[in-house]
Each structure stands twice: as structure tokens, then as C-alpha cells.
Amino acid sequence: MPILEALNMVKHFDGIPAVDGLSFEVEKETVTALVGPNGAGKTTFFNIITGFLEPDSGEAIFDSNGTKKDISRLSAHKVARLGIARTFQNIRLFNQMTVLDNLMLASNSREHERLTSTIFARKLVSRAEKENLDRANHYLEFVGLSEKRDSLSENLSHGQRKLVSLARAFCLEPDLLLLDEPTAGVFPETREKIGGLLEKMRGMGKTILFIEHDMHFVVEIADKIVIMSAGKKLREGKPEEVINDPAVIEAYLGKELS
Amino acid sequence: MEYFLHICIIAGIYYILTLSLNLVVGYTGLPSIGHAAFYCMGAYTSALLALRFGISPWIGLPAGAIMAGFLGLIIGLPTLRLKGDFLAIATFGLGVIIYQIALNWVSFTRGPMGLPGIPGYSIFGWELDALWAYLILVIALSVITYLVIKRVVKSPFGRVLRAVRDDETAAKALGKNTVNYKLLAFIIGAFFAGIAGNLYAHYITFIDPSSFTVMESVAILLMVILGGMASLKGSLVGAVVLVFVPEILRFMGLPSSIAAQVRQMSYGLILVGLMLLRPQGLFGKYRFK
Numbered sequence: 001m002p003i004l005e006a007l008n009m010v011k012h013f014d015g016i017p018a019v020d021g022l023s024f025e026v027e028k029e030t031v032t033a034l035v036g037p038n039g040a041g042k043t044t045f046f047n048i049i050t051g052f053l054e055p056d057s058g059e060a061i062f063d064s065n066g067t068k069k070d071i072s073r074l075s076a077h078k079v080a081r082l083g084i085a086r087t088f089q090n091i092r093l094f095n096q097m098t099v100l101d102n103l104m105l106a107s108n109s110r111e112h113e114r115l116t117s118t119i120f121a122r123k124l125v126s127r128a129e130k131e132n133l134d135r136a137n138h139y140l141e142f143v144g145l146s147e148k149r150d151s152l153s154e155n156l157s158h159g160q161r162k163l164v165s166l167a168r169a170f171c172l173e174p175d176l177l178l179l180d181e182p183t184a185g186v187f188p189e190t191r192e193k194i195g196g197l198l199e200k201m202r203g204m205g206k207t208i209l210f211i212e213h214d215m216h217f218v219v220e221i222a223d224k225i226v227i228m229s230a231g232k233k234l235r236e237g238k239p240e241e242v243i244n245d246p247a248v249i250e251a252y253l254g255k256e257l258s
Numbered sequence: 259m260e261y262f263l264h265i266c267i268i269a270g271i272y273y274i275l276t277l278s279l280n281l282v283v284g285y286t287g288l289p290s291i292g293h294a295a296f297y298c299m300g301a302y303t304s305a306l307l308a309l310r311f312g313i314s315p316w317i318g319l320p321a322g323a324i325m326a327g328f329l330g331l332i333i334g335l336p337t338l339r340l341k342g343d344f345l346a347i348a349t350f351g352l353g354v355i356i357y358q359i360a361l362n363w364v365s366f367t368r369g370p371m372g373l374p375g376i377p378g379y380s381i382f383g384w385e386l387d388a389l390w391a392y393l394i395l396v397i398a399l400s401v402i403t404y405l406v407i408k409r410v411v412k413s414p415f416g417r418v419l420r421a422v423r424d425d426e427t428a429a430k431a432l433g434k435n436t437v438n439y440k441l442l443a444f445i446i447g448a449f450f451a452g453i454a455g456n457l458y459a460h461y462i463t464f465i466d467p468s469s470f471t472v473m474e475s476v477a478i479l480l481m482v483i484l485g486g487m488a489s490l491k492g493s494l495v496g497a498v499v500l501v502f503v504p505e506i507l508r509f510m511g512l513p514s515s516i517a518a519q520v521r522q523m524s525y526g527l528i529l530v531g532l533m534l535l536r537p538q539g540l541f542g543k544y545r546f547k
């Protein structure tokens with residue numbers, strides 16, 4: 001059963017198509033990779049789904065606990081509240097805050113963050129904060145960065161920052177995770193670690209859609225690959241089928257994988 | 259001694275202004291150069307209520323603060339969708355507009371003639387005309403302002419404000435309605451600036467638009483930056499230093515015609531020096547990016 005269906009998604013920037021009639025499905029509890037050359041429209045597609053851009057036309061049907069809903073024109077914070085978490089290519093941590101604060105901000109309950117709760121509902125706030133703290137500590141341990149919890153996030157290395165941004169998305173405990181190049185620029189050991197984390201998340205019933213350039217990584221962990229080129233879907237299917245498709249090799253890989 | 263108490267009262271009023279602006283600029287990252295507009299609103303609301311309707315400053319205090327907060331809401335709704343420099347320019351424009359209204363709506367505000375004879379505070383018929391008594395009132399309200407703002411910034415609500423400051427896009431992706439948070443921070447800041455305006459009006463007993471120029475907003479912003487962004491302790495230091503330092507200039511034997519200019523110049527020098535040497539201010543926990 002699909003958790004997300006993109007239907008004929010179109011987005012132009014000044015007349016130039018960035019996403020040009022894209023349709024595909026993301027099955028529940030699977031890992032899907034969105035692959036394609038630079039400028040193919042992958043991040044634009046993410047931005048439409050997560051409410052940072054509005055499409056010119058098309059729909060994105062999200063299955064939120066059994067109720068299907070077009071989310072393509074919802075604003076970003078509303079999409080997040082439906083259970084869709086995303087990470088960014090350029091990480092976007094709250095740089096001048098601690099790692100722990102970054103994670104504690106990723107909370108599904110919002111009552112404790114209201115101004116009125118601060119004044120009138122201190123019990124509710126302290127109870128919610130305890131849950132927040134436990135969850136933040138749990139996911140920090142999950143990504144193996146417990147010892148960094150009180151560091152300012154701007155003082156972490158690139159790989160650590162990537163891991164914190166993943167942990168922050170996990171903290172929202174979403175149904176669907178959209179990860180924009182989760183392994184870009186990290187060391188091979190960290191890449192393997194991230195691959196392991198994604199597999200664990202799938203094991204926990206999460207659905208993951210991620211953008212990635214490293215084909216070895218994609219083949220290793222994705223259940224399905226969607227190849228984009230110039231805003232359109234070129235192919236989709238199981239990794240081993242897709243990467244040996246001559247059209248794909250020509251458009252994106254340039255040469256055969258050994 | 260009288261003189262010293264007077265300076266302390268002024269410093270206390272500026273402490274409230276600095277705290278309230280720090281919430282907006284330091285904690286929420288909204289560059290506002292129009293804070294004097296809310297200060298003005300609080301002062302004129304309370305002064306006009308007292309002069310026209312004989313309403314006690316104790317009523318004028320919340321009334322002025324609420325009017326200032328309301329002004330914050332009206333101004334914030336359209337402008338808070340702007341980012342960075344654009345917001346700074348928009349709030350600058352707001353400062354000019356409020357100043358011009360106070361100056362030109364002569365039938366209501368008496369324009370440049372100002373409002374003389376504003377009554378002072380009294381408790382059970384006992385007038386707070388002794389300076390030390392007024393200082394106690396100012397200190398009490400400063401402490402309340404400090405405690406409220408501290409509670410706000412230390413709460414999960416305040417954590418969202420800092421998140422909006424650091425990266426609004428990421429905050430949205432975590433489900434925060436960032437425009438609401440910015441608006442609330444702006445309104446709280448305006449509310450407390452309104453309290454400072456009330457204290458000023460009923461202390462000096464005379465107000466005119468020249469107390470609420472854009473230069474005034476810049477001075478308050480300078481206190482925030484000097485003391486340190488996102489530091490409540492810094493706000494105290496910033497306000498006290500910038501109120502006391504120009505007073506010291508008085509004792510250096512400068513003729514009064516030059517002293518005012520030297521004061522303005524010292525503000526400029528402090529700002530340039532800070533940006534070069536310590537852009538986060540003395541106790542700052544946050545830097546401009």
C-alpha cells in the first residue's frame with residue numbers, strides 16, 4: 001500500500017520546468033531512493049512535498065493513518081505535523097543551540113511550546129519536557145552521539161552534524177522520512193553507519209524516501225529506485241533491474257557499474 | 259544624591275526597554291529598529307488617559323502596555339513575513355510613522371508642544387514624588403519584566419524562538435508555525451516597551467515626540483548589542499553603561515552645546531568598536547551572521 005503518491009507533479013521556475021509531470025508511489029515500510037543527475041528536480045520535488053514550494057499542478061496524496069489527503073499545497077509546518085519529517089542537503093541545524101536542544105525541539109506534542117502553557121500549565125510543560133528529554137537521549141544514543149549532547153551544534157564535524165540532523169528527524173517519530181542526501185560528504189565509516197541506521201528505521205516500520213548520488217549505497221539499502229532526469233521519471237524499479245537499464249546508464253551513470 | 263537617583267530611575271526604564279528588545283532581537287533574531295514606537299505608544303496612551311480623563315497611572319500602565327502590544331500585533335502581521343534586512347527597514351519605517359503621528363496629529367497629541375503636567379503615581383493618596391519612592395516602583399517593574407522574560411526564554415516556547423532565530427526553515431520542517439512565534443515575541447516585546455513608556459511619562463511629567471525618535475530606537479538597540487544578544491544579564495549592563503557613560507561626560511567640563519553631540523558620537527564609537535572587537539556584545543550568547 002502506498003504511503004505517498006505523487007500524481008503528475010509540475011513545477012516551473014520562470015518558465016523552465018524543474019519538475020515536469022512526475023508520478024510515482026512510495027510503498028509503506030520500504031526504502032525508496034530518488035536518483036538522478038544534478039538539476040533533475042529531486043530537491044524541488046522534496047520541497048513541494050514538504051510544503052516549502054507550491055506545485056503549478058499535480059497532487060501528492062499522503063496516507064495519514066488511513067485517511068488519504070492531498071498535501072501538495074499545505075504549508076510546511078502542517079505537513080510536518082501530519083507525520084512527515086525531512087532533512088536538508090545543507091543540514092540546517094540550529095547552530096547556536098546545543099545538540100540536545102536541537103533534538104528536544106523535534107517533538108510531536110506542541111501544547112508545551114505554547115506561550116499560554118508557559119504561564120498557566122507548568123505541570124504539562126514539565127511532563128512534556130521529561131518525555132522530550134528521554135526521546136532526545138534515546139535517539140542521540142541511537143546515532144551514537146550521546147557524548148556530544150551539550151555541545152553547540154556549530155562546533156561538530158560535518159559527519160556528526162549529518163547524524164544530528166538525522167536524529168532530529170527521527171525524534172519526530174514520523175511515518176515518512178524524506179532524507180536529502182543523507183550521506184553527502186561524509187567518511188565511508190559514517191556512510192556505513194547511516195546505512196545501518198536507515199535499515200533499522202525501516203525495521204521499525206518507518207518509510208524512507210531519500211535522495212542519493214552514491215549508487216553503491218543505493219543498491220545496498222534501497223528496495224526501489226526512482227530515476228529522475230530533467231524533471232521527469234526515467235525509470236523505476238528494483239535496484240538491480242534499474243541500474244543495468246541502458247537508458248539509465250546513458251542518462252546518469254555514464255558507465256556501467258562494475 | 260537626587261541626581262544619582264534620577265539617573266538610576268532612567269537606567270531602570272532603559273533596562274525594561276533593553277530586556278524587551280532583547281527578546282525580539284537577541285532571542286528571536288528579528289532585527290527591529292523601531293522599538294521606540296512601542297515606548298511612545300505606552301507613554302502617550304497613559305499620559306492622554308490621565309490628562310483627558312483623569313485616569314490613574316495604575317490603570318494607564320496596563321492600558322499603555324496593551325495598546326503597545328496591540329500596535330506590535332498590527333505592525334507584526336504584515337512585516338514579520340519579511341526577513342533580515344527587509345524587516346529592519348520595515349521596523350525603521352514604523353518608528354518614523356509613529357513619531358510623525360505624535361508630531362503632526364496636533365489636535366490629539368498637541369504635536370511638538372508636547373503634553374505637560376502629566377500626573378505622577380500615588381499609592382492610597384500618598385504621592386510617589388520622592389525620587390527614592392519612584393525608584394522603588396521602577397525597580398519593582400524591572401524585576402517583574404526580568405522574571406517574565408526570563409520565564410519566557412527558558413521555556414520550551416523560548417526554545418522555539420531561538421530555533422526560529424537560528425534557522426526558520428528548519429523550524430518549519432519540525433512543525434513550528436514560525437510566523438505565530440515571531441508575532442508573539444514581537445507583541446511581548448512591545449508590551450513591555452509600553453510599560454517603560456508609562457514609567458517615563460509619569461516620571462518626567464512631560465512628553466513630546468522628540469523623546470521617541472528613531473535615534474531612541476537605535477540607542478535601545480545599542481544597549482542590547484553592547485550588553486549582549488540573548489543575555490538578560492547583558493541587558494542590565496548595556497542599559498546601565500549607556501545611561502551612565504554620557505552622564506560622566508557632563509563632569510568633563512564640556513559645554514552643554516557640545517555634550518549632546520559628544521554623547522551621540524560616543525554611541526557611534528561604541529557600536530563600531532563592538533562590531534570590530536566583540537560582535538556578540540559583552541555577555542552575548544548569539545552573534546549576527
